[in-house]
Amino acid sequence: MxxxxxxxxxxxxxxxxxxxxxxxxxxxxxxxxxxxxxxxxxxxxxxxxxxxxxxxxRNKIGAKAARILPEKLSNGDQNPIHIRVSNSYRFRIGIRIIDEIPIQFQERNFEIASTLKTSQEKQFNYELKPVERGEYHFGNLNIFTSSPIGLIERKQTFSNEEMVPNYPSFLQLKKYEFIAFTNKLKLYGLKKIRRIGNTLEFEQIKEYVTGDDIRNINWKATAKRNHLMVNQYQDEKSQPIYSVIDAGRVMKMPFNGLSLLDYAINATLVISNIAIKKQDKAGMFTFSRNVKNIVAAQRRKGQMNTILETLYNINTDFSESDYARLYTDIKRNINQRSLLLLYTNFETLDGLNRQLPYLQAIAKNHLLVVIFFKNTELKSFLDEPAHSTRQIFEKTIAEKFVYEKKMIVNELSKHGIHSILTAPEDLTVNTINKYLEIKARGLL
Incomplete structure (x- = not known):
């Protein structure tokens, strides 16, 4: 009762x-x-x-319902959730669906209302956009059913309490993998860059055939075999590409609900996948007070899964980052010249100058690309008209910060260090473009 x-x-x-x-x-x-x-x-x-x-x-079964969840959520993306409801009554019913979605979304008024004909089954869809990595717990799925009379409702609870992990954006990974190897680069802001020159590595010695470059004749092998032999070369592959993520306090700043750290994590996943598809070796690590979450650059099977799991488990207290420790660890552990994509953030020229000696030292042995962020909220603020002396003063300060970002790019360039100054939402596209440019120009 x-x-x-x-x-x-x-x-x-x-x-x-x-x-x-x-x-x-x-x-x-x-x-x-x-x-x-x-x-x-x-x-x-x-x-x-x-x-x-x-x-x-009178009908013991009533309505039947099931929630269909993906195996994992993709951070910063719209993730589809499906609810399937069927009517076992012999008459048309009205339904209200109240799904207990994870607490992270703070959605207290979620409801879907509809009707179902006799013996009809219908699927309802909605989307969730998580902005924090971690575990998301779904509660019960509640269905409220009413007859054509419509005076009362019958509540049925389907105990579909489930946990779904929220991983770095694997949806972006799939999207950019597709467009990076098709003709649709320009549609997504990616540039098709013409290759300048060649970076070659020795492949094998083979017999000379008409059309081979005579400059590649191997005279020692020719003397031994008594007919012309040539060295065959191929484009240099399997170069180490490391994503270096600053997990310090400068990466805590949020834009559109996502922290700079998570933007960097999403970009790391995408660029690692593209590097492996381009026959390079992908690796990563994070640093703040210490260097951790190290994945050595490799091109083995399962490397992307290792990187994905490592990115998912990145935890940080957003402490002050130690660039001296970063330089020491890179010098000790990365012996081969590598492309280092350093995701960090500098707000002022003074902030850069404090770390510049370490960046210069790293750039002596590796190709270093410093990736930092535009403050898009400042840009929006500058676009608004000023109506008072206070607003003019505030806009002047904002313009100074925007100008300093450009000065940081110039300062890095002066010391031979590549850089990317990007809006957070354009990070992945701009990082891919830089990687493709470096590959095309044979800079590594």
Whole structure:
């Protein structure tokens, strides 16, 4: 009985009719001839309500529902969630779906309302955009069913309590993998860069055939074999590409709900995948007070899964980053000349100058690309007109910060260090473009 009452919900229509009859009873105190009408109406309401309950609860199955979740969520992307509901009644029903979505979304008014015909099954879809990596717990799936009478609702709870992990943006990984190897580069802001020159490595010695470059004749092998032999070369491959993520406090700043750290994590996943597809070796590590989350650059099977799991488990207290420690670890552990994509953020020229000696030292042995971020909120603020002296003063300060970002690019260039100054939402595209440019120019 207790379970039955718990599943029984009176709808707004019921209370509207009930309070109308109550008002009629009050009026009948002054007009006695209305008292009989009010009694008839209240009995009629009770009979219809009983009949409504009978319609809904006579069928033990009622409505059936299931929530269909992906194996994992993609951070910063719209993730589709599906709810499938079927009607086992012999009449048309109205339904309300209340899904207990994870607490991270702070969505307290989630509801889907619809109707289902006799024996109909329907799928309802909605999307969630998570902005924090970690575990997302879904609660119960609640279905409220009403008959054509519509006075009460029957609540059915489907205990689909599930946990779904939220990983770095693997949806971006799939999208950019597709466009980086098709003709659709320009549609997504990617540039098709003409290759300048060649970076070659020795492949094998083979017999000379017409058309081979005579400059590649191997005279020692020719003397041994007594006919012309040439060295064959191929484009240099399997170069180490490391994504170096600053997990310090400068990466805590949020843009569109996503921290700079998570933008860097998403870009790392994409560029690692493209590097491996381009026959290079991809690796990564993070640093703040220490260097951690190290994945050595390789092109083995399962490398992308290792990188994905490592990126998912990155934790940080956003402490002050130690560039001296970064330089020491790179010098000790990375012996081969590599492309280092350093994701960090500098707001002022003074902030750069404090770390510049370490960046210069790293750039002596490796091709270093420093990637930092435009403050897009400052840009929006500068586009607004100023109406007071205070606003003019604030806009002047904002322009100074924007100018300093450009000065940082110039300062890095002066010391032979490549850089990317990008809006957070354009980070992945600009990083891919830089990688393709470096490959095309044979800079590594």
């Amino acid at each position: 207790k379970a039955f009452l718990k599943s029984l919900y009176f709808k707004k229509l019921f209370f509207t009719v009930f309070f109308s009859i109550t008002a009629l009873f009050i009026v009948s105190y002054f007009y006695e001839n209305l008292f009989g009408v009010a009694k008839l109406l209240i009995y009629t309401l009770l009979v219809i309500t009983f009949f409504d309950i009978l319609l809904l609860y």
